[in-house]
Amino acid sequence: MNYISHTELEKKQMLKVIGVSGVDHLFKHIPKELRPKSFNIPEGKSEFEVVEYLKLLSRKNATDLTDFVGGGFYDHYIPAAVDALAGRSEFYTAYTPYQPECSQGWLQAIYEYQTVICELTGLDVSNASLYDGGTALYEAAMMAVRLSGRKKIIVDSGVSLIYRTMLYAYTSNLSIEFVETPVVHGQACREDIYKHLDDNTAAVIVQNPNFFGAVDDFSDIVERVHKCGALAISSVYPVSLGMLKTPGEMGIDIATGEGQSLGIALSFGGPYLGFIAVKKEYMRQLPGRIVGATVDKDNKRGFVLTLQVREQHIRRERATSNICSNEALCALRALIYASLLGKAGFAELAELNYQKAEFAKATLDKVSGVKVKRSAPTFNEFTVCLPKNADEVVCKMINKGFACGFPLGRFYKGLDNYLLVAVTEKRTKEEIVQFANSLEAALCS
Amino acid sequence: MQLIFEKSRPGRNGIKLPEIDVPITSGLAEKYCRKQAACLPEVSELDVVRHFSNLSRLNFSVDTNFYPLGSCTMKYNPKFTEKIAALEGFCGLHPLLPQLLGGGMLAQGSLEVLYNTERLLSEITGMSAFTTQPLAGAHGELTGVMLIAAYHKHNGELRKYVIIPDSAHGTNPASAAIAGYKVVVIPTDKDGFLDMQAYKQALNQETAAVMLTCPDTLGIFNPKIKEIADLAHAVGALMYYDGANLNAILGKARPGDIGFDVIHLNLHKTFATPHGGGGPGAGPVGVCEKLVDFLPISRVIRRSDGTFALDYHKHKSIGYIAPFYGNFGVILKAYAYILSLGKSGLIEASENAVLSANYCLSRLKDYYAPAYGKSCMHECVLSAAGLLEQGVHALDIAKYLIDKGFHPPTIYFPMIVKEAMMIEPTETESKETLDAFIEAMIEAALLAKTNPEALHLAPLSMPVKRLDETRAAREPNLRWQQK
Numbered sequence: 066m067n068y069i070s071h072t073e074l075e076k077k078q079m080l081k082v083i084g085v086s087g088v089d090h091l092f093k094h095i096p097k098e099l100r101p102k103s104f105n106i107p108e109g110k111s112e113f114e115v116v117e118y119l120k121l122l123s124r125k126n127a128t129d130l131t132d133f134v135g136g137g138f139y140d141h142y143i144p145a146a147v148d149a150l151a152g153r154s155e156f157y158t159a160y161t162p163y164q165p166e167c168s169q170g171w172l173q174a175i176y177e178y179q180t181v182i183c184e185l186t187g188l189d190v191s192n193a194s195l196y197d198g199g200t201a202l203y204e205a206a207m208m209a210v211r212l213s214g215r216k217k218i219i220v221d222s223g224v225s226l227i228y229r230t231m232l233y234a235y236t237s238n239l240s241i242e243f244v245e246t247p248v249v250h251g252q253a254c255r256e257d258i259y260k261h262l263d264d265n266t267a268a269v270i271v272q273n274p275n276f277f278g279a280v281d282d283f284s285d286i287v288e289r290v291h292k293c294g295a296l297a298i299s300s301v302y303p304v305s306l307g308m309l310k311t312p313g314e315m316g317i318d319i320a321t322g323e324g325q326s327l328g329i330a331l332s333f334g335g336p337y338l339g340f341i342a343v344k345k346e347y348m349r350q351l352p353g354r355i356v357g358a359t360v361d362k363d364n365k366r367g368f369v370l371t372l373q374v375r376e377q378h379i380r381r382e383r384a385t386s387n388i389c390s391n392e393a394l395c396a397l398r399a400l401i402y403a404s405l406l407g408k409a410g411f412a413e414l415a416e417l418n419y420q421k422a423e424f425a426k427a428t429l430d431k432v433s434g435v436k437v438k439r440s441a442p443t444f445n446e447f448t449v450c451l452p453k454n455a456d457e458v459v460c461k462m463i464n465k466g467f468a469c470g471f472p473l474g475r476f477y478k479g480l481d482n483y484l485l486v487a488v489t490e491k492r493t494k495e496e497i498v499q500f501a502n503s504l505e506a507a508l509c510s
Numbered sequence: 511m512q513l514i515f516e517k518s519r520p521g522r523n524g525i526k527l528p529e530i531d532v533p534i535t536s537g538l539a540e541k542y543c544r545k546q547a548a549c550l551p552e553v554s555e556l557d558v559v560r561h562f563s564n565l566s567r568l569n570f571s572v573d574t575n576f577y578p579l580g581s582c583t584m585k586y587n588p589k590f591t592e593k594i595a596a597l598e599g600f601c602g603l604h605p606l607l608p609q610l611l612g613g614g615m616l617a618q619g620s621l622e623v624l625y626n627t628e629r630l631l632s633e634i635t636g637m638s639a640f641t642t643q644p645l646a647g648a649h650g651e652l653t654g655v656m657l658i659a660a661y662h663k664h665n666g667e668l669r670k671y672v673i674i675p676d677s678a679h680g681t682n683p684a685s686a687a688i689a690g691y692k693v694v695v696i697p698t699d700k701d702g703f704l705d706m707q708a709y710k711q712a713l714n715q716e717t718a719a720v721m722l723t724c725p726d727t728l729g730i731f732n733p734k735i736k737e738i739a740d741l742a743h744a745v746g747a748l749m750y751y752d753g754a755n756l757n758a759i760l761g762k763a764r765p766g767d768i769g770f771d772v773i774h775l776n777l778h779k780t781f782a783t784p785h786g787g788g789g790p791g792a793g794p795v796g797v798c799e800k801l802v803d804f805l806p807i808s809r810v811i812r813r814s815d816g817t818f819a820l821d822y823h824k825h826k827s828i829g830y831i832a833p834f835y836g837n838f839g840v841i842l843k844a845y846a847y848i849l850s851l852g853k854s855g856l857i858e859a860s861e862n863a864v865l866s867a868n869y870c871l872s873r874l875k876d877y878y879a880p881a882y883g884k885s886c887m888h889e890c891v892l893s894a895a896g897l898l899e900q901g902v903h904a905l906d907i908a909k910y911l912i913d914k915g916f917h918p919p920t921i922y923f924p925m926i927v928k929e930a931m932m933i934e935p936t937e938t939e940s941k942e943t944l945d946a947f948i949e950a951m952i953e954a955a956l957l958a959k960t961n962p963e964a965l966h967l968a969p970l971s972m973p974v975k976r977l978d979e980t981r982a983a984r985e986p987n988l989r990w991q992q993k
Contacts, residue, residue: 096733
């Protein structure tokens with residue numbers, strides 16, 4: 066199947082208009098010696114056969130586990146209306162709204178999305194989205210380097226190791242100095258951050274809740290960071306913003322995060338949604354697409370891509386970023402999700418996550434040998450210390466039907482017995498109790 | 511149309527959440543909590559459904575309109591791939607699962623999809639290996655340039671420059687620059703090719719790479735491409751292939767055979783995954799043998815027992831460039847598309863894409879001057895400069911086409927062509943659609959001579975007329991605010 070509608074007759078008619086005898090003539094510019102050495106691709110199959118084959122492969126994945134794994138990527142319920150609306154092909158099969166008059170649907174949706182991100186983060190300006198939480202954090206770091214003209218960045222170890230690793234990979238040729246500060250009693254270590262904070266510091270990067278699930282208020286850090294003329298950057302988990310103090314309230318300059326939890330499927334790592342929001346004064350250093358409201362000839366409101374002089378298609382090698390797209394469809398999902406939940410629903414969702422996690426903490430604490438870390442408050446994810454290697458416990462729990470959490474030893478040296486457990490609104494009281502019972506059994510065996 | 515926020519009514523809500531089934535605790539200390547709830551819309555589910563259904567209808571899209579946006583390959587996106595991506599076994603899988611001890615066995619289906627896609631893309635392009643991690647075309651470019659930098663660094667060489675033609679996509683110089691390179695721009699000669707004299711002068715031992723699109727953004731295949739590659743290799747530079755235009759050469763030429771060392775593909779272009787209003791796309795990167803060890807971690811490997819696993823033990827790797835394994839949902843759709851088309855289908859796709867573009871060029875060349883030459887590959891670049899005397903610009907033609915129900919071609923790119931209009935019809939559009947579009951283009955050219963004002967006023971049939979972009983940039987209004 067190739068979805069081509071030209072009939073043989075039509076092809077002949079078209080070739081005649083072009084003035085050549087066959088399609089081969091159209092490829093005559095490609096020298097003979099450059100023709101493919103091989104093109105060993107299997108012949109095509111029917112739609113039915115491909116669907117059946119991929120159904121078979123999909124069944125080789127395990128999605129029947131009760132999921133307590135988070136680590137920045139969460140199993141939240143996605144309302145049916147999100148799929149139904151984001152699946153409308155007038156959204157799905159359009160492209161970047163270069164021609165605003167025939168793209169008002171997309172442009173307005175992105176403007177609304179930008180508003181949602183500003184509301185959640187408490188900041189002034191959002192762009193139209195970035196690839197994921199990690200690339201968003203990298204873009205934020207680069208913004209800080211440009212804005213401050215400095216090249217040292219302090220990163221709290223509570224920032225996801227995945228994101229820190231990405232940050233270091235992207236900047237490996239840019240002579241940027243990174244200093245990692247430790248997490249003490251679950252939270253960012255102020256003393257260490259202040260020790261390294263100086264006139265060369267471009268930014269301090271923190272995360273809320275941090276990778277261990279601990280909630281923090283960074284207001285004190287931000288104050289010190291600003292005194293040094295540096296920028297404060299925070300990666301945030303958007304669902305937690307239904308409850309937690311916003312980056313805006315803490316005085317953070319740039320907030321970024323992974324928007325997967327806003328109505329986007331886990332889908333084995335993507336597509337996801339990177340968001341970034343900043344204080345107004347930094348707007349012209351933002352990377353990527355931005356939509357703005359304006360008026361047409363008749364003074365009627367309309368929306369356009371704006372502040373484009375920042376971007377690669379105009380600025381080329383002097384652009385703020387090389388990004389030339391966004392994750393529009395994922396941003397749309399986040400917008401629809403936020404609209405369905407609404408003002409009260411979003412806060413209620415956060416409360417639900419928080420309360421279930423608190424119950425899970427209390428329940429797991431009763432399992433003999435298990436100790437829930439309580440040095441800092443948490444939102445919907447927390448750390449437990451097991452009497453055994455967490456990797457092995459996780460393996461046993463899989464056989465009992467639970468993806469019971471993420472073993473922190475995978476990312477942090479010396480934490481081999483620690484497990485990171487996430488509890489979303491999808492987990493019932495019964496599942497949490499069963500989880501604790503199974504864990505007890507797994508630890509005994 | 512009103513914003514969703516403007517439709518808000520206090521007390522209305524669009525979803526019922528589960529009741530709290532656990533004992534309620536006192537909650538977080540106040541200092542950790544936000545003072546006010548986020549001002550999200552208070553609307554019913556029907557309000558939401560109607561709002562977004564109606565918003566969607568304000569867009570042109572491939573499913574509703576011909577969308578010949580040059581360089582973007584807006585081909586038809588088969589529906590069955592959506593059905594596959596929505597299978598619970600794929601879309602419900604947590605990306606951290608295979609990183610748990612013994613967890614690889616829980617993700618065998620997805621790992622197999624990634625492995626097979628990498629193998630297919632390697633064969634289609636003649637490269638040794640692929641990574642599916644890059645999340646978009648530009649992200650693939652950045653990854654590619656990072657691979658090039660890692661390779662030179664490994665060889666103890668400090669190379670400073672990346673050579674890029676002036677006709678290149680803006681992302682090329684931007685990607686090279688943010689990876690830490692200085693960009694050297696090479697002009698285009700009178701025939702639309704890379705100026706060989708300027709190229710030879712620019713090339714030296716400090717050149718890290720040459721980034722090219724092939725066929726280039728003018729829609730032309732450069733017959734000297736092998737010579738260009740050989741010259742670069744002779745000074746130790748690597749050849750980078752921007753895969754935006756791969757839809758022109760499937761089964762006709764392979765970047766790897768030509769001598770390209772690094773390549774990115776846009777799965778949302780050549781391999782028919784939906785563009786989604788600007789993303790998500792996917793930009794897998796392929797490399798020749800000597801660059802394989804530098805690819806991002808993790809790598810998907812096939813064990814001797816036929817099972818699949820993730821390999822993190824690659825000490826030369828550039829590291830993580832994405833949180834996981836790429837935009838899996840997009841890669842899966844591209845995989846299904848390739849399986850569906852197969853060898854003959856892919857070749858026919860390119861042949862018909864090139865046929866359709868040449869047909870448009872042949873029928874329009876008397877009305878709009880071709881930028882270079884009289885034939886093209888999968889897209890043609892025309893100039894509306896001939897209408898400037900009447901005060902008509904490419905923009906006016908574009909807006910007129912909107913009133914006729916066609917998404918305009920890409921305009922004002924490549925930047926080196928005055929009043930450029932870049933038309934990429936793709937293989938999936940029928941002859942009658944092409945004819946109707948061509949007639950509208952001709953009509954616009956004739957109207958420019960008789961009634962240019964009609965073009966200046968267009969579009970008249972859309973929800974808005976031409977918008978004041980200057981005002982948007984001068985007085986930025988980037989979010990709704992409660993009055």
